[in-house]
Amino acid sequence: MQLTDLTLLELAAKLASGEVTSVEATQACLARISQVDGKVKAFLRLDERGALAAAEASDARRKSGNPHGPFDGVPVAVKDIFLTEGVETTCASRILKGFVPPYDATPVRLLKEAGMPILGKLNQDEFAMGSSNESSAYGPCHNPWDVTRTPGGSSGGSAAALAAREVFGTLGTDTGGSIRQPAALTNTVGLKPTYGRVSRYGVISYASSLDAPGPMARTVGDVAALMKVLARHDPLDSTSAPADVPDYLADLEQGVAGLKLGVPREYFVEGMDPEVEASVRSALKEYERLGATLVDVSLPHTKYALATYYLLAPAEASSNLARYDGVRYGHRARDVKGLKDMYGMTRDEGFGPEVKRRIMLGTYALSAGYYDAYYLKAQKVRTLIREDFTKAFAQVDALVTPTSPVPAFKLGEKVNDPLSMYLMDVCTLPCNLAGLPGLSLPCGFTKAGLPIGLQLMGRPFDEAKLLRIARAFEREHDFTRRLAPI
Amino acid sequence: MKLTVEQVRHVATLARLSLTPEEEERYATQLSAILDAVAQLQELDVSGVEPTSHATLASSLLREDVTRPSLPPEKSLANAPAKVGTSFAVPKILE
Numbered sequence: 001m002q003l004t005d006l007t008l009l010e011l012a013a014k015l016a017s018g019e020v021t022s023v024e025a026t027q028a029c030l031a032r033i034s035q036v037d038g039k040v041k042a043f044l045r046l047d048e049r050g051a052l053a054a055a056e057a058s059d060a061r062r063k064s065g066n067p068h069g070p071f072d073g074v075p076v077a078v079k080d081i082f083l084t085e086g087v088e089t090t091c092a093s094r095i096l097k098g099f100v101p102p103y104d105a106t107p108v109r110l111l112k113e114a115g116m117p118i119l120g121k122l123n124q125d126e127f128a129m130g131s132s133n134e135s136s137a138y139g140p141c142h143n144p145w146d147v148t149r150t151p152g153g154s155s156g157g158s159a160a161a162l163a164a165r166e167v168f169g170t171l172g173t174d175t176g177g178s179i180r181q182p183a184a185l186t187n188t189v190g191l192k193p194t195y196g197r198v199s200r201y202g203v204i205s206y207a208s209s210l211d212a213p214g215p216m217a218r219t220v221g222d223v224a225a226l227m228k229v230l231a232r233h234d235p236l237d238s239t240s241a242p243a244d245v246p247d248y249l250a251d252l253e254q255g256v257a258g259l260k261l262g263v264p265r266e267y268f269v270e271g272m273d274p275e276v277e278a279s280v281r282s283a284l285k286e287y288e289r290l291g292a293t294l295v296d297v298s299l300p301h302t303k304y305a306l307a308t309y310y311l312l313a314p315a316e317a318s319s320n321l322a323r324y325d326g327v328r329y330g331h332r333a334r335d336v337k338g339l340k341d342m343y344g345m346t347r348d349e350g351f352g353p354e355v356k357r358r359i360m361l362g363t364y365a366l367s368a369g370y371y372d373a374y375y376l377k378a379q380k381v382r383t384l385i386r387e388d389f390t391k392a393f394a395q396v397d398a399l400v401t402p403t404s405p406v407p408a409f410k411l412g413e414k415v416n417d418p419l420s421m422y423l424m425d426v427c428t429l430p431c432n433l434a435g436l437p438g439l440s441l442p443c444g445f446t447k448a449g450l451p452i453g454l455q456l457m458g459r460p461f462d463e464a465k466l467l468r469i470a471r472a473f474e475r476e477h478d479f480t481r482r483l484a485p486i
Numbered sequence: 487m488k489l490t491v492e493q494v495r496h497v498a499t500l501a502r503l504s505l506t507p508e509e510e511e512r513y514a515t516q517l518s519a520i521l522d523a524v525a526q527l528q529e530l531d532v533s534g535v536e537p538t539s540h541a542t543l544a545s546s547l548l549r550e551d552v553t554r555p556s557l558p559p560e561k562s563l564a565n566a567p568a569k570v571g572t573s574f575a576v577p578k579i580l581e
Contacts, residue, residue: 102561195542209540235549241542307524318501325502327574329565339579344504356503360494360513361520363501377527379537384530386538418516419523435541460542 003028005483008074008168008222015062015073022055022062022073025168026117029075033119033166036486041141042151042161044080046120047087051075054117061115071225072115078171079158080121081128082108082213083202091204092136093126095350096330105202106234107171107213114229119167123157126352127321128178128206130154131424134415135354142411143186144484145450149408152182152424158216159186163484169217169226173203175210176309177403177428180440183216184403184453187442187482189223189470190216192428194460195435196241199234207316208239210309210432219480220441220471224248227463246464256472257291259465262396266302267427272405279444279452280402283473287400290472295396299388304381305430310422311365311378312433317355318362324350357418386434393459398469402427403440403453427455437463441470442479449485487521489514 003025006014014020030048037043058073067073078084081091083101090096104112111118123141125133133141133156143151144164151160155172159182162170172179174192183190191214198213205211215226227248234240263284268277288294326332326346333345351359365374392399405426414421431438436457443454454473458466474480494514498505505513559572568575 099565102557102564195540238549239540301530304527304530307527310520311524311527322502326567327576328562330567332567336577339577340502341504342577343502347502348504348506351503356505356509357513357516359501359503360497361517364489364493364497364517364521367497367500373528374524376537377530377532378524379539380532380535381527381530382538382541383535384532386541419519422520433538433541 004032004165007219008071008217008225011074011168012071012225016070022058022117023052025073026051026055026075026119029119029167036164037166039142039147039486040144040160040164041139042123042157042164042166043077044090044092044121044123044138044157045088047118050087051117051119054112058115058117068113068115071229073117074168075117075119076111076169077119077122077161077167078108079124079155079173081124081173081204082171083204084108084118084121087121089121091127092124092138093350093352093355094137094331095324095347099329103202106199106236107230108202110229122161122170125154125156126355127204127317128154128173128175129317129354129358131177131181131421132411132414133157134411135352137352140411143408144486145186146408147486148410150185150411152185152404152408154178155182155216159183159188159190162186162188162216162218164486165483169215169222171213172216173211173213174432175206175313176432177425179214179216180428180438180453180455181404181424183440185408185451187451187479187484188216188218189220189441189480190214190439191223191227191463191466192431192438193227193231193463194241194437196239197243197437197461197463198230199237199240201234201236205320207313208320209316210313212432220467220474221249221252224252224467241461243461248464248467251464251468252471254468255290256287256469259292259398259469260295260396261287261292262295262297262392262399264297264299264302264392264399264401266299267401269405269426272402273407275446276402276405276407276452280454283443283454284400286473286476290476297392297395297399299392299430301381301384301388302430305385305433306422306426308378308381308385308433309425309429310361311374312382314358314362315365315375316362318359318366321355321359382433385430389434389436398466399457401455401457403455407446407450407452431457436460437466439466439470441474443473444479487518487525489518489521
């Protein structure tokens with residue numbers, strides 16, 4: 001077994017026992033990246049020097065008996081949407097090419113304070129807008145299970161780097177499923193925390209009322225470990241929740257006996273891949289065998305979630321992305337005739353097609369005469385979707401659904417059909433509209449060897465229970481132990 | 487709902503995007519298809535339903551009104567495409 005095949009928790013144990021040093025682990029990751037990333041394209045840029053310096057500092061702390069907690073020295077990497085002081089951050093967009101942030105995003109700062117070397121910045125859809133990582137201005141990321149296919153998006157690089165065993169843990173963000181869908185397509189585990197649980201400070205905004213940074217890793221325990229580092233109130237983010245933070249590793253092995261798991265009938269959508277449905281149904285039976293009670297529930301407004309999301313998220317994006325005007329940072333168009341021309345040309349040159357499409361859609365939905373019919377209406381439907389969840393959670397502890405209706409599709413297959421691409425988020429985005437925690441874990445493979453994901457959704461701030469439910473399934477199967485053939 | 491190229495051009499002006507004629511045509515087609523799909527919301531009666539702007543926040547959280555250090559000018563200006571002294575420079579608006 002190679003060092004990079006270890007899980008995050010296994011490596012942490014070896015670091016604690018002195019069997020392995022952080023420098024050795026970091027060098028093993030860099031060697032693995034050098035070996036496979038030419039095919040995967042998970043990294044947009046490496047910070048080799050910074051990661052090795054952090055690893056050396058970690059080893060020195062270990063040697064003197066003062067590690068910064070249990071994960072000191074474990075190498076990780078972060079999606080390019082997170083600001084990293086002194087390291088170029090582009091959000092996979094041409095408009096931010098060359099931008100070097102003057103400070104760290106809070107989740108990045110917390111990783112550093114935990115002593116975790118950050119190997120570099122991971123590929124993603126431009127400004128997190130997409131479900132296949134194909135809208136990255138720097139080229140698509142490839143799925144380590146089949147490099148002709150997408151790893152999902154927008155946190156495609158965060159998922160692919162894990163599946164390719166280039167790194168032990170990653171950060172992603174989830175606005176409509178961007179942590180969970182790529183986790184499902186790459187046989188990894190991804191947690192979208194409750195809105196407000198993990199700080200958004202220094203995370204480049206897409207749709208502010210929906211964006212949720214969160215951890216991704218290869219096993220449920222590893223995700224729980226990262227949540228221990230990331231979950232806390234941040235006074236720098238006015239939407240950060242001052243809620244109590246449990247020990248996510250403490251109750252992980254408690255099992256599901258006595259829990260009630262809801263199965264919302266609306267999530268088994270028309271057009272779902274039969275192999276995905278079969279795996280998810282099989283997982284449901286497994287939960288029953290493990291002592292959970294399955295409860296048939298209905299979330300009647302689910303069918304309106306896609307339309308609601310694709311009005312609200314672009315509306316917020318059109319506002320958030322107004323800041324990219326070529327004045328303070330990023331790209332500026334040359335040879336312009338005055339200020340207005342500079343704005344227009346800068347933005348036209350800097351943004352890719354998907355970003356422009358969503359800015360246009362959002363601007364239209366917010367414009368005079370259409371605000372009530374589109375934006376306000378969607379905000380009201382969002383209330384109905386939230387109420388559906390509230391009623392469901394009065395009956396059950398968590399909901400179990402497919403994560404993605406299909407396994408990883410071929411790169412290029414949906415890129416010219418925005419509506420077909422938007423359907424990839426159909427199972428994940430209601431969770432964002434309601435601000436709830438959601439987790440995706442591996443639950444099987446298709447006959448062609450493509451991973452299938454199972455989604456769990458919970459009550460606000462109930463991430464610990466989701467991790468416990470996920471772990472109960474993981475313990476019975478070897479899915480998270482299977483290695484991608486790369 | 488069919489969006490015309492003129493409407494696309496108007497929205498692009500509002501969004502500060504200088505689109506090419508090809509982009510205007512493409513977005514007219516694609517945005518029309520998306521607006522047709524989201525028109526499904528119109529079948530719902532939402533009279534009396536309060537809008538949700540943030541799913542989990544009961545109210546805005548305010549910081550204490552005290553001064554704190556901010557980024558020094560050299561850091562704020564470090565990524566500026568053009569600058570003059572301690573200011574961001576932009577093309578002239580007035581001759």
